[in-house]
Amino acid sequence: MEDIGHIEIQHVCLGYKSGLDTRTVIKDLSLTLGAGSFTSLIGSSGCGKSTLLNAIGGHYKPLSGSILLDGVEIKTPSADLGIVFQQHTLFPWKTVKENVRFGPMRRGAGRVVSDKLADEYIELVGLSGYENYYPKMLSGGMQHRAEIARALANKPAVLLMDEPFGALDAQMRVSLQDSLLSIWQNTHVTIVFVTHDVDEAIRLSQRVVIISQRSGSISSIIETNKTHNESIERSAERTHELKSRCLTLLSA
């Protein structure tokens, strides 16, 4: 169990081709994400965080370099690589429940099992009572929560989350952070978490990876020395120190 979800990013370049010229966004980035680790990515808007996340998810082929999941190169998306996208991607023609059980159903879990899973994760994100709503009838934040439930219900080995809590109010944010942490602690899923919120990154993850727009690669990595079993709250002093280091590095 511990060994599933090890990601190796090896000298990866990512970019977009338009016509003849290629614009490279991520340049020669290498990073190891151990099985069951929790890593945050922060960096200025447009530095390539979503691009990197999509590449790990198997949606973009690197220009060069490779990304391995448990030693095997990632070439296509798969159910092991769950993504919560930055954009809304609920299926408009499916209700909340149908959306959430979509993954388990594809993986061959029966209807009954899938329904149970769906209910469980819908409750986790606080959407009980909205099972039969279509996405159009939900607020933006509620849609995000449904998307999180959909990704979680699929029980992926790796969970790639692109600013999942960006659209939520502070209270809901903290509550979902706590849920995410307890899921992480219980399942040892590997989490890659993109955020703009330094506090959130420090609170949640073991490592904060700062990506620099200028170099298109990692500018620094901050270890928070967090473990699976550690209680969520660190001393205020330690948090403050980590935060000021992050902020200095970000503005550098």
Place this chain on the structure above:
Amino acid sequence: MIASDHEQDHKPQTFNDHVMKTSSFSVNYWLDYIVRLFYIGKHSVRIFVIPLLSIMVGLLAWQGLTQTHADIILDFSNIPSPLHVYKSFLNVVVTKTYWKDIYWSLYRIALAFTIGSLVGVTVGVALGYSAILRLIIAPYIEIMRPIPAIAWVPMSILMWPTTEQSIVFITFLGAVFPIVLNTWDGVKRVPIELVKAARSLGANRISVLFHVVIPYAIPNITVGMALGMGAAWFALLAGEMISGRYGIGYFTWESYELIQYGNIIVGMLTIGILSSITSGAIYLIKRKIVPWSE
């Protein structure tokens, strides 16, 4: 290059745009009109009264012009008066042939439209979803599409063993192209994010097709079907008038040949009613099966 898993075709959507615009949900007008009757408030009396007056004045003018055998551009001496049409209707509505003709037309429409929908949706999805099938099928579509269904009448009669089959074939041709083109267009527009989300949840290409691509295209498909229904009636009437036995188009043409001018207009109005009921049915079905879009 960032190679996305699902290649999307952002090629021009020009040639089917004109098909998309003309929608014919005339049943809606009457439905709305009838519904409004039940909600008449003081201020809305005129939206009920004015259309009614407008029709009355038109009928009176028509009656007057035909009675005086006016000859202003149109020769009104050959045109049956509204009262004449009404009497013809009363005579014809009790005959078996009238209902048999309606039955035959509806039967042909149902058959041709069902086949047209199945073929149209299948071909449209194939065009939008598979690059290789698109390369194979698209040239045929491009050659056949500009040929109006009516132009097929002579060839169709030669091709098919029975006239009945050739009429159904022509009707099918009328229905199928708007459905193909609108389905294709809908499939082309599927947002890449939704496909990516499905793939990340473990969906294979077949699952993506049935859970993402086709549901996304359903609103477009129903537009295609509504347009296809209109085109099917057009083609059916041409077929019936030229080579039919039975059918409301045949009824109308026969009335001309038998100099029963009142029946011509009864036939025309019947065609109008049948065609708007069938198109309206598609609109209602759409509202039923796409609850998430409203």
